[in-house]
Amino acid sequence: DVKVTQSSRYLVKRTGEKVFLECVQDMDHENMFWYRQDPGLGLRLIYFSYDVKMKEKGDIPEGYSVSREKKERFSLILESASTNQTSMYLCAVLSGLATDTQYFGPGTRLTVL
Amino acid sequence: RKEVEQDPGPFNVPEGATVAFNCTYSNSASQSFFWYRQDCRKEPKLLMSVYSSGNEDGRFTAQLNRASQYISLLIRDSKLSDSATYLCVTNTGNQFYFGTGTSLTVIP
Secondary structure, three states: OOOEEEOOOEEEEOOOOOEEEEEEEOOOOOOEEEEEEEOOOEEEEEEEEEEOOEEEEOOOOOOEEEEEEEOOEEEEEEOOOOHHHOEEEEEEEEEOOOOOEEEEOOOEEEEEO | OOOEEEOOOOEEEEOOOOEEEEEEEOOOOOOEEEEEEEOOOOOEEEEEEEOOOOEEEOOEEEEEEOOOOEEEEEEOOOOHHHOEEEEEEEEEOOEEEEOOOEEEEEEO
16 A cells, blocks of 8 residues: 655644645655645545646645655645644645556644634 | 535434445546544544445544546444544546535444
């Protein structure tokens, strides 16, 4: 299985702060994703990347940006955190072996005060 | 209309019971289908892929009906450890669409 790690399990930030969430994979997979998960709304795609320096907007990119300078690392940036960005953030990697399956990191629970 | 819809439950069943979850999807071009399991405050983990011919993995059976655009998951002989939220997922190209999940609690 693909191993996906995220920089923090829990994070508390203040409104207006710049927030960096990092995701690292241990294999050479091209496709990486950032989701947020909220009760009753399920997982919603923020951004995804299909290669180094490549990125595509998902369904809810507003207020976020991403960076993929190295293949194994995909960062999510909240330029100016707001309280409505309090959520669980999940990074996923797409494994193209056999079936296209996403493997998730443990998640970062972000609280913006 | 949501891409993927599931009954949120909760389903509360006794140990040993058989329980079935259904899920419908709206995009007829969906290519791949999955069931994920998510424990409280943890990440989703792949339970099984769903194939057109149906597939079984131990106590778990998944079925796909492309004509009606629904996917099902059957759990036989429920265990306490099956308590979790089950997410239905479809894939079109590199885009994945998640249902909001069905909550299952298996009661002793």
